[in-house]
Amino acid sequence: MIELLGVHKAFGTNRVLRGVDLRVTRGTSMVIIGGSGTGKSVLLKCILGLERPEAGLIRVAGEDARRAAREAFLARFGMLFQGGALFDSLPVWQNVAFRLLRGAMKRPRDAARAVAIEKLRRVGLGPEVAELYPAELSGGMQKRVGLARAIAAEPEIIFFDEPTTGLDPIMAGVINELIREIVVEMGATAMTITHDMRTVRAVADTVAMLHEGTIRWAGSVAEMDATPDPYVHQFIHGLGQGPIAAVR
Numbered sequence: 001m002i003e004l005l006g007v008h009k010a011f012g013t014n015r016v017l018r019g020v021d022l023r024v025t026r027g028t029s030m031v032i033i034g035g036s037g038t039g040k041s042v043l044l045k046c047i048l049g050l051e052r053p054e055a056g057l058i059r060v061a062g063e064d065a066r067r068a069a070r071e072a073f074l075a076r077f078g079m080l081f082q083g084g085a086l087f088d089s090l091p092v093w094q095n096v097a098f099r100l101l102r103g104a105m106k107r108p109r110d111a112a113r114a115v116a117i118e119k120l121r122r123v124g125l126g127p128e129v130a131e132l133y134p135a136e137l138s139g140g141m142q143k144r145v146g147l148a149r150a151i152a153a154e155p156e157i158i159f160f161d162e163p164t165t166g167l168d169p170i171m172a173g174v175i176n177e178l179i180r181e182i183v184v185e186m187g188a189t190a191m192t193i194t195h196d197m198r199t200v201r202a203v204a205d206t207v208a209m210l211h212e213g214t215i216r217w218a219g220s221v222a223e224m225d226a227t228p229d230p231y232v233h234q235f236i237h238g239l240g241q242g243p244i245a246a247v248r
Contacts, residue, residue: 001026001189007056016042018213029183029190031200034210040193044159071104078155082162084142086134093130096148119148140171160192164199176202197236
């Protein structure tokens with residue numbers, strides 16, 4: 001579903017991606033791990049076309065992302081942002097139905113609201129939440145609203161950017177379970193970036209480690225636990241000693 005071949009991206013002299021090769025099979029869930037500042041978010045932005053690589057090829061469903069019709073291309077994607085990224089001035093249902101109220105996906109207002117309430121139900125929130133504003137919600141509820149928005153337009157591909165950041169362990173577990181259930185139900189292709197190994201184990205079919213601008217390692221969760229690769233071993237166990245230098 002997603003294929004990257006030799007993707008390079010730099011910001012001035014900072015070479016963030018240095019030849020990324022990666023394939024994500026249709027209908028599977030891949031998690032990208034790696035330290036802070038290794039380019040995980042930049043990788044997602046390049047796939048979405050928010051950043052343009054200097055070199056390399058990105059294909060989505062076999063189509064060159066550079067040549068795709070922009071609106072139709074983006075319609076394939078849903079996104080759960082790290083900070084929620086909810087619009088403070090809009091009630092919850094309008095946040096969830098944001099894409100359904102404008103552009104090519106525009107639906108009648110009542111129909112869009114009905115979809116929003118159904119997606120809120122799917123993430124465990126009742127219809128009474130629909131008219132509230134984001135500031136009236138807890139962090140966990142805001143994350144659920146963000147998830148409802150990510151799936152509202154029935155995307156083929158869903159990106160999850162640090163989905164459990166800022167949540168307590170119990171709520172993080174709830175969000176991980178929801179992500180896994182929803183991805184399986186929808187048959188969507190998922191790509192998650194995270195530092196949280198609990199999320200990796202909860203949602204991943206496959207794992208790839210991004211380090212120094214390239215994919216250092218890729219495989220299943222079971223293979224991740226068994227690999228002798230010292231970089232993967234240090235990262236997944238949170239070890240202070242190893243080949244990955246701590247950023248100070």
